[in-house]
Amino acid sequence: MTERPRSNRPVTTTESSIQILRLLKDRPGCTLDELTDELDLARSTIHRHLLTLEDNDLLFREDGAFYLSLWLLDFGISARDRVSFFDVARRQVDRLAEETGEKVWLVAKEGDYSVHLYKAEGASPLATSARVGQRRHLHQLAAGKAMLAYLPDEERDGILDRRGLVEATDETITDRETLLEELSSIRDRGYAFNLGESIEGLNAVGAPIRDETGAPVGGISISGPANRIKGSLLRDELPDKLLATIDEIHINIKYGGAN
Known part of the structure; x- marks a missing residue:
């Protein structure tokens, strides 16, 4: 399988969600404040993405910290x-x-x-x-x-x-x-x-x-x-x-x- 060329018109909102998912994969349990410190995105933007991912069961929250959902295992x-x-x-x-x-x-x-x-x-x-x-x-x-x-x-x-x-x-x-x-x-x-x-x-x-x-x-x-x-x-x-x-x-x- 060869590498596909990258799109020259990426959907930036999707890329932002992917950044969050990648960070939580490497550092599970980050809070909103920690994600804001790590990502070059506005706090309000990160919050909206977190809520959307949580509403779609790709993340779950525990004591203010965010984790990848085990449902992602089904995708894998x-x-x-x-x-x-x-x-x-x-x-x-x-x-x-x-x-x-x-x-x-x-x-x-x-x-x-x-x-x-x-x-x-x-x-x-x-x-x-x-x-x-x-x-x-x-x-x-x-x-x-x-x-x-x-x-x-x-x-x-x-x-x-x-x-x-x-x-x-x-x-x-x-x-x-x-x-x-x-x-x-x-x-x-x-x-x-x-x-x-x-x-x-x-x-x-x-x-x-x-x-x-x-x-x-x-x-x-x-x-x-x-x-x-x-x-x-x-x-x-x-x-x-x-x-x-x-x-x-x-x-x-x-x-x-x-x-």
Whole structure:
């Protein structure tokens, strides 16, 4: 899926509501005063938007503080249900987590980003800030780099032009030529590594899920602490298990198992 061009005539009132929703996602429990301090909008304007969102059950208020409504979860699940490979890949992710004992993520490519769809916890998972629904830059993640590697040059270059190479840690690749060299290596071997590039102290291996045309539509990664996920486990054992899982998903996609 390619990035849609932005409208040159945005509806400013809608954009204001979205600003409020985004802020409350990152900082649940803000009051009207706190929202006024954070947003470049008049207090009265913010108040009207809050009331409208509350009246439509997208927000709820408790002791003067505002929170996103759980009803938004229904929107997210509906969006996830349209991902054709989700059900079959989820089952494989559960099995892979059980086999490896590590945390396994299923992600989807949407526009210029990777979105976390589902995670399975192994026996020894590492707690991180990553969460279902989170959107990340592709170049920061093992599965994201694996998807970038299999994109047509024009689409890949467009993403890099629009989004740049945002740094998440000191290890994040922020030089374009260095990234392009790595993407070439990823295509040769079929999987990617994330060595502390998204979260300090976290290593991961990821591979793309591709549709029947060969286009990358999602990916799977196995991650864990760098002091455990290293050496032959990182370089050989986990990639072999991951690629076997990806092959099974592709067979299911090809023969209708993802429907």
